[in-house]
Amino acid sequence: MANPFGEIEKALAVLGQEAEVIPAVGPARLDLAAPDAEETYDRMTSGEAATKGIWETEPGKGLYRPLRPIHRRQGSALRHFVAGTARVYYLGTVLERERSSPIQFAQIGAAAIRRRDDGTVRPASAGMRVENLLILNGILSPQLLERFQHALPAGTRLITTSARSGGSAEPRSRGAHAANEAMRALQQSILEQLQEDPPPVLDGSLGNEYFNWTSGSLLAVLKSFRQESRFTIGRGIRPRDQPTLFRLLNDLPPESRTVVFPRITAEHPDGSVVFWYVRLHALSPAMRTSPLMGVIKVEMPNAGAQCVPTELVDRLSARLLAERTVAPYGSGARWHAHLYPLYLAGRLVRNRFHSEEVIRSGLRWPATAPAASKDGAQR
Template identity: 25%
Template sequence: MALKTVSDVMRDVFDGSGFKCLVHEKRNLDEDPYSEYSESDQRIRGKLFESPENRAIRTVPTTGVDEKTPSILTYFMDGSRRVFRFSDIILTDGRYFPVLAGQVGVAVLKRCEDGSLSPMRQYLRYENILVLPNTIDGPDQQAMRDVLSTSMKVQFQVADYEAGSSGGNASEDYINKGTKRILDLMHDLELGAVASMMANRDLRDDAMLVIDGSLQFRKEVLDRNKFPIGQLGNMVGISKSFTPSQPVAGMKGGKHLGTILQELEFGQRTPVFKAGDDVYAKVLGVWYLRIRPRQKMSSPLAGVVKVEVLANGSETDDGLNGDRVDHLSALILSERNVTPYGSDNRWANHLYPIHLTESYLKSGFLSDVYFKGLL
């Protein structure tokens, strides 16, 4: 029996329910995934969060980093996604929704005693996902799962995005909602890997995990995974992008973040700010660090990264300890080379171990041509 595509399965399952499945150009929605002004996480709150209090730009002392001493930045994690639009569906009442498919994955690399990086294959995960509007009821979704599992060589998880009970309006972007749903499922894999690392006692004060992106997972994702925020305590979030037009309080020289960051010299950092909502509001500290000389950058904010760390102990009341912030900043500076110049348009904001982790993870994705063929 010939193997079917996802579109074949949709037509087989939904024709009996009166739904009409339309062929759409199979388009990768991540073709332009990077903007230096994009930000998916919560913005800084503007309140300073450092002890002793610091309101000024500070040059990071690097004398405390000894190349002969193993870095406490031991593990590096990357979660990646690819999202495709490949079909549209018309319901019996005339509503019209897009159908998306995606690949998500997570990988972790560990620094070995000789300084090299080695993949931790026990934490490597990939998932293929079909995302439908939640107006497709449970029995029809289950029928999709059953037929997909028996009719296709490559397995797909079936999920849905919030479409509401009305016909929608021009302000509702269902493609964006579906894409966020796939992103949430990628975060599920990341949190699952962190939970496993905690259970295996990999993460400690002297063996921290650096994650590519923000530590600010959505509350719904944390709740769904029953993930206590305290398990993020031995982690550092490094974001390559942020919003420069957000307001900043407590510092001289500018009302917006970008005004301050464009003046950072190589090796300088901002004070620590409070950031986040919900469970993060009292414990998350954020600062910005320039990891490359600005004179050699193609744009004012290239070479600046956003760093996120959770407060621990007395830091919750007093703010992040300035010496700890300086030490972590110095360690981050030491990770910037070898530079992945030319292989990624975000090279100036990359830490090299994160670049290697991302490259390792993406090498295991199905090719776009093959994946489109499955759809």
């Protein structure tokens, strides 16, 4: 069987000709964003940790509202679900005089699942996007980056990062978050083709690119989210009117949602995006090791920046509740927060990726000697 990464290895050889390369110890290694990329992106884009006020028309007296799942036969079901996946591998480090950069390879992809009238789910006509990326630090010389870019095969894209990328000073973390952002761009390109009611459901946070969203209604679901959020209810005089996220979710009953809160950022302090939390499952004390287990965060664009109708939020939350996954305990770190169609969309993308075994055996540094200087000494 031919090496599927043979052409990429030829491009990597260009780096070895122009600079020194220190390969990773052993084969390519999977790089995981730490903390979780979804949680980090939520922290970067969701503005201030402190949120003030309730952003719905009829919130009632409490902080929670009970829900009853609205299944397909009881009304118009949610139709489209869009998920993406990014896997990043560390290949080595390139040294160019006083400059250095990690070399990372990423597989990214996004896909949409459509729920049909009979309840079955199938890949949507909006299709699937899968790309290969090579990620370098933009501190390397333009000449080296240009030569490397020209050597890359069709279907493989070069991404460069800077000190401002990904909110991290560690270059490999920046690379992982750059891959995540590229994956989100693939998700957005699919969403732009899904203009219909009920709204499509996105797996992941609504970043800054969605503040001026004009392609119809949209819901975003997060299984991992920032944990330092604080809330001020009413005048916020009493301690119970200033709950932390821990306190807010600790008392959230199963099959219920919180009230709606505005996202407040320096650029958009007016609730252009709103969010709330839904507890999907009643977990036993042995399984529920954290108040966040079984909870999803739901975000929605709010172009008018007005309080959203409570009835609308109840209806959308109840439809999401009907899509929860009956997942066995321990089947993945976030089994307790899966929505079944989003889980299928993510798996559809992962099935198009090369396995870790193929990448580890196929992406090895070419067996070439280090580049030599004019006097023949190795650099």
